[in-house]
Amino acid sequence: SQQGEEDPQALSIQEGENATMNCSYKTSINNLQWYRQNSGRGLVHLILIRSNEREKHSGRLRVTLDTSKKSSSLLITASRAADTASYFCATDAGDSGGSNYKLTFGKGTLLTVNP
Template identity: 95%
Template sequence: SQQGEEDPQALSIQEGENATMNCSYKTSINNLQWYRQNSGRGLVHLILIRSNEREKHSGRLRVTLDTSKKSSSLLITASRAADTASYFCATDAFGGSRLTFGEGTQLTVNP
């Protein structure tokens, strides 16, 4: 089973609205990362949050981490049509070297 699982699978919003995507995982982690993928091509790193952090900001992105619930959320504020993409969370098992990706959330921002 997937270590990281995102929900919803698909999200459609209007430009200017906020988009929230969630990620749940099963095992202890060192950190959790969020990536973005345009049109099935390469992934781009967005943000990393460590297991001892609860919230992190980067521009219009806000990530939270709740290790007690083994979940994270990615909030994109004031969305733009250019934010349309798939968003993946990636986790590592404690001490692990590889990143395990979830199935992703497909975000569509309508102009």
């Protein structure tokens, strides 16, 4: 079964507002990543947070990780219409460089930012 599960499935906000998406996962991980997908396109990496980190920032993005609750959140501040996309969390587990390493994705959150 898929490792990550995003919540909510869909989110609609106005431009300028903040958007928060959550991700829960089931087993121990090495790192957690967030990706963005524009309609009809491949996924693009946004940010990676390691299992020993609790918070990370990149521009308007803020990611938190709570390994005790097996959950992460992605906050996009001051959203823009161009932020409209699907957002996925991805967890990697297994030995880095090893045969059991896998990168698995959740079902995603569809974010719509209205002008």
